[in-house]
Amino acid sequence: MNAGTGRQPSAGGPRGTGATGAVHESGRSARRFWSARRIPSTIVALLSVAAIGLLLYDVVSVQADRSAMRWRRRLAEELATRPLDDIWMIVGAAVAMALGLWLFLLAVTPGLRRLLPMRQPTGIHRTGEVRAGLDRCAAALLLRDRAMRVSGVQSVQVDVGRRKVNVHAHAHFRELNEVRADLDATLGEAVTTLGLARQPTLVVLVRRPKKR
Amino acid sequence: MLKAVNRVLLGLIGLGLFALGGGVLLGGLDLPRRWDFDVPGWWPFRGPDDVVLGAEGRTRWQEEAWWWPTVIAALAVLLALLLWWLLAQLRRHRLGEVLIGSEDDTAARLNGRALEGAIEEEAQALDGVSRAYVRLTGRRAAAAARVRLQLKPHAEPAQTLGQLSRETLAHARDSAGLDRLPSEVRLREVRHRARRVA
Numbered sequence: 071m072n073a074g075t076g077r078q079p080s081a082g083g084p085r086g087t088g089a090t091g092a093v094h095e096s097g098r099s100a101r102r103f104w105s106a107r108r109i110p111s112t113i114v115a116l117l118s119v120a121a122i123g124l125l126l127y128d129v130v131s132v133q134a135d136r137s138a139m140r141w142r143r144r145l146a147e148e149l150a151t152r153p154l155d156d157i158w159m160i161v162g163a164a165v166a167m168a169l170g171l172w173l174f175l176l177a178v179t180p181g182l183r184r185l186l187p188m189r190q191p192t193g194i195h196r197t198g199e200v201r202a203g204l205d206r207c208a209a210a211l212l213l214r215d216r217a218m219r220v221s222g223v224q225s226v227q228v229d230v231g232r233r234k235v236n237v238h239a240h241a242h243f244r245e246l247n248e249v250r251a252d253l254d255a256t257l258g259e260a261v262t263t264l265g266l267a268r269q270p271t272l273v274v275l276v277r278r279p280k281k282r
Numbered sequence: 283m284l285k286a287v288n289r290v291l292l293g294l295i296g297l298g299l300f301a302l303g304g305g306v307l308l309g310g311l312d313l314p315r316r317w318d319f320d321v322p323g324w325w326p327f328r329g330p331d332d333v334v335l336g337a338e339g340r341t342r343w344q345e346e347a348w349w350w351p352t353v354i355a356a357l358a359v360l361l362a363l364l365l366w367w368l369l370a371q372l373r374r375h376r377l378g379e380v381l382i383g384s385e386d387d388t389a390a391r392l393n394g395r396a397l398e399g400a401i402e403e404e405a406q407a408l409d410g411v412s413r414a415y416v417r418l419t420g421r422r423a424a425a426a427a428r429v430r431l432q433l434k435p436h437a438e439p440a441q442t443l444g445q446l447s448r449e450t451l452a453h454a455r456d457s458a459g460l461d462r463l464p465s466e467v468r469l470r471e472v473r474h475r476a477r478r479v480a
Contacts, residue, residue: 106284122364146335149335155330160307164303208433215476265444
């Protein structure tokens with residue numbers, strides 16, 4: 071197996087980082103970004119406003135001696151006549167349960183998985199002043215560009231996960247082991263320049279390109 | 283603020299839907315009898331032959347004089363709250379002006395757009411940044427900045443962030459005379475093709 075795994079030492083930031091780098095490493099700066107959940111909230115609010123508005127309109131119009139709208143009579147009738155083991159009731163209940171669970175999960179999970187929290191920059195006069203996150207695609211692009219500079223690498227694919235960076239490279243010349251060692255060193259250094267709060271594990275895989 | 287409201291409301295609505303669906307499912311599949319447990323006395327759904335909203339439940343209070351006004355009032359309040367919630371999503375909060383506290387009590391005002399533009403310009407001059415977008419949020423007396431940076435290829439994010447916070451943001455904070463300027467920075471990069479370096 072051509073996999074070389076190496077956890078990067080957690081301290082040791084980019085140039086200019088003093089001994090305080092390790093202090094900011096833990097605690098506050100590593101917190102995830104929490105999404106405001108605007109889109110689901112907008113959808114739920116829109117649907118609820120429409121439903122409640124319609125119901126209110128109908129209740130008021132019935133009070134003003136007009137007859138109820140057809141959907142409301144139909145709905146009352148269905149709710150009053152369909153037994154609970156009717157297939158539609160079961161399906162409806164299952165859908166409501168799944169939807170409810172999904173909304174609840176949206177409410178309690180942070181979201182924004184694309185954004186990797188970055189280490190607190192040093193040299194600012196108060197901690198917590200700057201919170202930064204690096205886009206995962208940007209991290210992958212930066213690492214890919216670095217990997218392309220290693221001689222022997224013909225093409226490379228970098229997947230940046232939240233804890234792990236997977237690198238698949240094709241080398242068309244040089245010994246595979248040498249290329250892998252070079253990639254390990256280059257990318258190991260490049261990962262620290264990303265300034266992430268949590269150093270991801272680097273997994274490098276080098277292969278020969280397929281013969282054409 | 284909006285974050286907390288959204289999450290609490292989504293969670294409550296989710297739990298409500300989950301409980302309602304679960305209750306109907308429990309009755310519809312006759313689980314209390316099959317799995318041999320008891321539901322409390324007030325439980326509305328009893329057995330597979332029950333209905334969600336029977337005629338008795340629907341008309342129980344209809345004769346009471348207070349019923350319809352109460353329903354209308356409750357629906358109206360609910361509708362108002364939901365409308366507020368909906369409008370809060372659509373409004374983007376942006377600070378028009380920043381209050382600068384000076385020694386004497388006269389507070390000076392600074393145009394928010396001007397400060398945003400100044401930070402953007404200075405950030406774009408940084409090494410490794412191709413575009414910067416800055417938006418001021420928070421309150422007039424306690425401004426905060428949201429910064430979006432578009433990185434150039436071969437940028438070093440840690441270094442760029444360090445420069446941004448030590449120079450650009452610190453400079454903006456000091457020159458505007460602000461006590462502090464909490465900032466949230468997000469860094470991205472434009473997608474581009476891989477190039478072989480000879």
